[in-house]
Amino acid sequence: LEDILQIFEAAVKAGAERLVIADTVGFLRPLSMRYLISHVKDGLSQKFGKEIPLSVHCHNDFGLATANTLAAVEEGVSYVHTCVAGFGERAGLAPMEEVVLALELLYDIDTGLDLKKLYRLGQLVEKSFALPIQYHKPIIGENAFSYEMDEHVHGMLAHPLIYEPFPPEIIERETTFYIGKQSGRHLVENRLASAGIKATQGQIDEIVRRIKNLQESQDKGGTQMTFYQIKKLMRDLRKGLTEEEFWKIVEQVTKQKPKISLKPETEKLLEASKQ
Structure with missing residues (x-):
């Protein structure tokens, strides 16, 4: 830590107006990040008699980039480095949409960003990079506000906040219910009622049974083959130049x-x- 302080002190004396603390290999824990930031802030304040603005750059090798970035903010860091969907070298950086939504909704910090554009921005980046965003990615992943399991559907139909931490409309998204092998009577009842169809409990059970049978009987071989072909194509797009x-x-x-x-x-x- 003393070596870090000496480097930062030299940077400030040379005219640096903001210092970056970089967890380049992504191995810090939130508590470690807080300790590091606190030590650096106190050391610089004692040396120069004023607070020196700090920023933080967290890689995601252990999946802690967002947590470490927020820990740094809790210790007074004013500037954070992020990337849309976390795209970056190796496992990437702190995902912008995660950090922004957390700051806005969990910390009540106004980032000045238009939250309604976060999802569309993610889609634009995905298209521009020709690199799919993880399906289960928080906030901008396609599955982030989707439900199929009967108990989850039941809860969502009763009260959305049971399973959604914030209304998806904030980022111009919407809740989606899938009819599949994990569906149950609650979604079927809801869909029938919305269509003005009355059915007995026995008929509803039969509809659910047929849905499950149809899903389980479908040949997944073609789907898996397509998946591996797409995966190979993505690898080819990302590998750069050939040796020759x-x-x-x-x-x-x-x-x-x-x-x-x-x-x-x-x-x-x-x-x-x-x-």
């Missing part, structure tokens, strides 16, 4: 061949590219 593409550029620029052993197929492709 890289060494071709190197040879074009330096007029030199690599003095390392290349895979036979790479050598063949490099030779073919010259013809």
Whole structure:
């Protein structure tokens, strides 16, 4: 900690107006973050007789980026680094939408952002990066406000706050109920009533049974194959240049061949590219 303070003190003396505390490998815990921030703040205040603005940059390697960012805010950090959906190197950074909603709704801090645009922003980033947002991602994931299990549907129909921490309309989303193998009579009863259909309990039970049977009888082989094809495509999009593409550029620029052993197929492709 003393080494960190010395570096920060030198930075302030050199003219730095804001200092960044970076948990680059994402291994801090919230309590550790609070201790670190407190120590740095007190040390700088004693040295310079005033508070030096701090910011925090938390990686998500242990899934603690949001928690650590909020812990830093609790200790007085005024600036936080985030990324939409947490996209970033390795496991990413603190997701902007999580930090923003937590600050607004849990800490009553006005971030100045338009919350209604958070979900649309996530969709735009997903499309621009050609990188799907995790299905169960909090706040902007497609499943964040979706229900199928009968007990959850029952609770939601009775009172949404039983299972939703905030109204999805805040971010221009809506609650979705899926009819599937985990559905039960409550959703069926609700849908029938909304359509003006009266049914006996026996008929409702039969509808539920047929829904489950239909779902369980469907062939999942095609769906799984499509999933793996999409997954492979995403890997191909993310892996960057091939070996032959890289060494071709190197040879074009330096007029030199690599003095390392290349895979036979790479050598063949490099030779073919010259013809």
